[in-house]
Amino acid sequence: MLTPEQIETAAAALLAAEEAREQIGLLSIQHPGMTLDDAYAIQSAQMRQKLAAGRRVIGWKIGLTSKVMQEALGIDTPDSGVLYDDMLFQSGEVVPEGRFIQPRVEAEIAFVMKDAIGGKVTRDEVLAATDYVAPSLEILDTRILRKDPGTGRARVIVDTVSDNAANAGIVLGTQRNAPRAFDLRWTGAILRAGGEVVATGLGAAVLDDPVMGIVWLARRMHQYGQRIEAGQVILSGSFIAPIECPPGTRIDADFGPFGHVSTEFA
Helix, strand or coil: CCCHHHHHHHHHHHHHHHHHHHCCCHHHHHHHCCCHHHHHHHHHHHHHHHHHCCEEEEEEEECCHHHHHHHCCCCCCCCEEEEEEEHHECCCCEEEECCCCEEEEEEEEEEEECCCCCCCCCCHHHHHHHEEEEEEEEEEEEECEEEECCCCEECCCCHHCCCCCEEEEECCCCCCCCCCCCCCCEEEEEEEEEEEEEEEEEHHHHCHHHHHHHHHHHHHHHHCCCCCCCCCCEEEECCCCCEEECCCCEEEEEEHHEEEEEEEEE
């Protein structure tokens, strides 16, 4: 377990790394005994500092929802992070040069809530509380090194959670869909980078049903005295592997009848 001072120091280091666009070393090496609770405490400490600086929480992201990603990190649970108002991009918008360190994108189904939910909610309760669902892209970035240069050790779950679950941005599609109008397990996307197909996937890759990601998040947040609020955007989890986006990359995600979303990195 980390001390309150260690938690605040780690949070400040991550915020400074985000500001300077420079990565810090693995917290899991600096603090070998740190726990998942410590990691979420570091994430929450960053949230307090961001809110004090004038940022606003607009929602939450769920990550590591696929079995492939969980097995790669040796875990059996998803993770979550915070969406802030300065992370939101509209479909077709260009991401400014230098905004991120090592951006990647994932394709996801976004849920926009009309009612607050928390605790042990059911699938039907999540759908009833959802205003609409929409195609989206999550922009990932890492303020922590992906791999330690000295030991070759890769980051682990506590590093990722501390680093706001690697979240950096969200591109929200314009098409709004009724939450029960589509079978979200069969809702997927063809992802193109520079006009070339680089990934495809279906919603079923997310815990067998993207709605169950929201169920998991509501229960996870309840453990830490939080809840999903009305009006918030929830990224339910990616159904493709992350796509690297060096400068000049244009991403188009075709969700078929569900909609379309795109972005470009200057």
